[in-house]
Amino acid sequence: MIRIENLQKSYAATKALDGIDLSVAAGELFAFLGPNGAGKTTTIRILTGLTRLGSGRALLNGHDIESDGIAAKRQCGLVPQHINLDSELTVLENLDIHGRLFGMEPARRRQKIEELLAYVELADRTRSLVKQLSGGLKRRLMIARALMHEPRILFLDEPTVGLDAAIRRRIWALVKRVQQDGTTIFLTTHYIEEAEFLAGRVAFIDQGRIVAIDQPHNLMARLGHWAIDQVNGEGMQTRYFPTREEATRFSAGQDCGFTLRRVNLEDAFLALTGKKVL
Numbered sequence: 001m002i003r004i005e006n007l008q009k010s011y012a013a014t015k016a017l018d019g020i021d022l023s024v025a026a027g028e029l030f031a032f033l034g035p036n037g038a039g040k041t042t043t044i045r046i047l048t049g050l051t052r053l054g055s056g057r058a059l060l061n062g063h064d065i066e067s068d069g070i071a072a073k074r075q076c077g078l079v080p081q082h083i084n085l086d087s088e089l090t091v092l093e094n095l096d097i098h099g100r101l102f103g104m105e106p107a108r109r110r111q112k113i114e115e116l117l118a119y120v121e122l123a124d125r126t127r128s129l130v131k132q133l134s135g136g137l138k139r140r141l142m143i144a145r146a147l148m149h150e151p152r153i154l155f156l157d158e159p160t161v162g163l164d165a166a167i168r169r170r171i172w173a174l175v176k177r178v179q180q181d182g183t184t185i186f187l188t189t190h191y192i193e194e195a196e197f198l199a200g201r202v203a204f205i206d207q208g209r210i211v212a213i214d215q216p217h218n219l220m221a222r223l224g225h226w227a228i229d230q231v232n233g234e235g236m237q238t239r240y241f242p243t244r245e246e247a248t249r250f251s252a253g254q255d256c257g258f259t260l261r262r263v264n265l266e267d268a269f270l271a272l273t274g275k276k277v278l
C-alpha cells in the first residue's frame with residue numbers, strides 16, 4: 001500500500017531525510033518512532049503531498065506521488081500534528097466542507113457524516129462549535145474528517161500529543177478500530193507505549209535515517225525480555241536478561257537498590273541509537 005525508495009529531503013543545510021526505504025502492506029498499522037527532529041513529520045508531509053520530495057520515489061496504492069499526484073492524494077487521509085479544524089464552524093460544517101473539497105455529492109456527504117459521527121462517538125455534538133470541544137474531542141473529529149472521503153491509508157502525525165492518559169487510550173481504541181475495518185495506518189509518535197500498543201511493525205527513525213524496522217516484540221527481544229536498572233556512581237545502568245529467573249539470580253547478588261522490569265521499546269531504541277526517544 002505504501003512503498004518508499006531512497007527518499008531524501010533537505011532544508012538548506014539540514015538533511016531532514018537521508019535515504020528512507022520502506023514498504024507497508026495493505027491493512028498494516030505501521031509506526032514511525034523517533035525523537036523530535038528525526039524526520040517523521042517530513043515523511044508524512046511528503047507522502048500526503050504537502051511538501052515536495054528532494055529525491056527518491058514513493059508510491060501509494062501503486063500511484064507515484066510525483067507523476068500521479070492527484071490519484072496518490074486520494075488514497076490519503078491526514079490527521080496532522082496540530083489541530084487545524086475551523087474553530088468558528090460546527091462539527092458538521094467541518095466535515096461537510098471536507099466532503100465538498102473531495103467532490104462528494106450532498107446525499108453521500110450527509111450519509112457519511114452521520115456514519116462517522118456515530119463511529120467516533122460525536123453524534124451528540126453535531127451542532128457544537130468546534131471551539132467548544134475539548135482537545136480529545138477535537139482529535140476524534142480530526143480522525144472523522146480524515147476518513148470522510150474513504151481513504152485507503154490514514155496518516156496520523158503524533159495523534160495523541162498533549163492528551164491525558166485516559167483520553168489517549170480512547171484514541172488508541174478508535175485507531176485500532178479504523179485498522180480493523182480495513183484502513184492501512186501510518187502513524188508517527190514519540191510515545192513508546194503508543195508504538196508498543198498499536199503498531200504491528202515499528203520503524204525507528206533518527207536523524208533522517210531508519211535504524212531498524214520490525215515487530216515491537218522482535219525489536220525488544222534483541223536485548224532480552226527483562227531489565228534491571230541500578231543507580232550507582234556512574235548514573236543509571238541497565239542490564240538485560242533473557243529470562244526473569246536469570247535477572248532475579250543476578251539481583252540476588254546485589255547490595256544496592258535496583259528495579260526489575262520488562263524490556264520496552266525505549267531500551268531497544270537506546271541500544272541502537274545511543275539516545276532516548278523523548
Ligand code: ATP
Pocket residue numbers: 011014015016034035036037038039040041042043190
Ligand atoms: P517533531 O516530532 O519535532 O515534529 P519530526 O521527527 O517530525 O520531529 P521533522 O519535523 O520532520 O521531524 O524535522 C526533521 C528536520 O527537518 C528537523 O531538523 C527540522 O528542524 C527540519 N525541518 C523540518 N521542516 C523544516 C522547514 N520547513 N524548514 C527548515 N527545516 C525544517
